[in-house]
Amino acid sequence: MMLHKLSANSRYRIWFGLGVPVTACLAAAIGPVVWQAVSGSNESVKQVVSVLSPLQAANAQPLGEPSISTDWAAPAKNRLVMCDAARDPKSYKFPGVQVVEEENGWLFRRMELSAQFGFSDERIHDLVRELNGRLARNGTRLIILLTPPRMVLAKKHLAFLPDGQSRAEQVEKRYRVMLAQLRADGALVPDILGEADRSGTSRDQLTDPGDIHWTPVGALMAARAIARIVRADPRVQQVSPVSYHFSRSGSPVILEGLTRSVNDICGSHIPYPQVRSYDVPQRVGAGQSLLSKDNTLSLVVLGTSFSALDHRYNFSGFLGQATGLDVTNLSVIGGGVDEALGQYLSSGALEKDKPAYIIWEFTPTDLPRDTSIAVLRGLTGRACSNGLSSNVSFDPGESTAFGGGQLQKVSAGAATISLSSDNAALKKFTIRTRGFDGSAQSFDFDFERSASPPRDFKLRLPTLSGVEAITIQPATMIAGKIKASLCNSTT
Secondary structure, eight states: EHHHHEEOOSSEEEEEOOOOOOOEEEOOOOOOOOEEOOOOOSOOOOEEOOOOGGGGGGGTSOOOOOTTTTTTTOSEEEEEOOTGGGGGGSSSSSGOOOOOOOOOOEEEEEGGGGOOSSOEEEEEEHHHHHHHHHHHHHOEEEEEEEEEOOHHHHHOOOOOTTTHHHHHHHHHHHHHHHHHHHHTOOOOOOOOHHHHHHHHGGGGGOOOOTTBBBHHHHHHHHHHHHHHTTTSSSSHTTOOOOEEEEEEEEEEOOTTTTTTHHHHHOOOOOOOOEEEEEEEEEEEEEEEEEEEEEEEEEEEEOOOOHOOOHHOOOHHHHHHHHSSSSEEEOOOOTTTTHHHHOOOHHTHHHHOOOOSSSEEEEEESOOOOHHHHHHHHHHHHHSSSSEEEEEEEEEOOOEEEEEEGGGGSOSOOOOOEEEEEOOOOOOOEEEEETTTTTTTTEEEOOOOSSSSSSSEEEEEEETTEEEEEEEEESSSSSEEEEEEEEEEEEO
């Protein structure tokens, strides 16, 4: 599985990671969830979820209320015992990840308490529009799931933050502006807050008091908000869903969360809360389109650890239950905003599998920036038809792919460069643009953790204006040949 890691500065890093895509072929209807009461966290017990058929639940009907009795780790009753070092921003890798406690047991990263966030880079909107265009050519719709800020969810627990209530209201307004902007860019955007409010679910139940992630209740609200969009699709209305059951076992999941940072810094042993894990959903029937012999429509999730941690939050299970679609979850734990999407776009699976929907999930505090935008836009454009090509013999030094006046034959606007290597040992290297003024921008690729790295690489450069040469430099002592192409980007 290719995992893309994009830095937020002028260097772009990409590596190969090892992992197994989790495919949950799930389907059922959106009806109310029926929870069986279960007690005893240490017993080997299961909680079976039954659902109504979507043919039995009209769109106008309420989607039911979640049970929170076993889905939420209650906040600690006493304040966290922090050493002086844990209160010092210098003890953390970045000041923004400093742990701050508001009301007893409610922990936040300092960056989560800031009202300064939003889409500050117009290229993000270009990326969304271009991604939406590529998916549309494939018959696929783009759903962007932007998780709500924790400050908004836990507004009533901001006990010490100056002007905490008014700041949370300001953050919610900015969050809703971001949702509106994404809709204007052509994406389908669910309203998670609205779903919680409609169901009468307290917003603070959507996030864990001591962790940055959502809870199973939050995952359920997100799934149902997506289902409100999906169920309006005529294609979905003509599909017979797959019947299935999923269960929740008694095996515990330890939620280290933000308390882990305090324990690591202070050398303390503050206990971590535990919740029960979810088992893999069991499919008990095959769905089929009512219009053809094709299988039920599919949905691919490309997100962060919010989506990937199914044993904690069961997002795939809730999503399959709510939409009645086959769900393939390719989210990446710790992958940030770009790894899962970049991996999928470069894999060829989009054109091969033709899913009905792609869900791109990320948080408002982790947005595409700088080179991540450039690389993802390179993966959304059309293939080069006219442009430059060259065959490059590379060695451990820096070799020129395009230079010597060649770039003058291409427009100075945005461009896409594609590289294909004949040497499987090319696992770590740098692509660099060099300007006439001596400036340089580097894009670092690192696939050393994989036994089967890709042979093809793609990158979108925002402009060729002022660029004199494009070079490649392996990080190891190898040599080989690269076929390179360069053309002005099209969407």
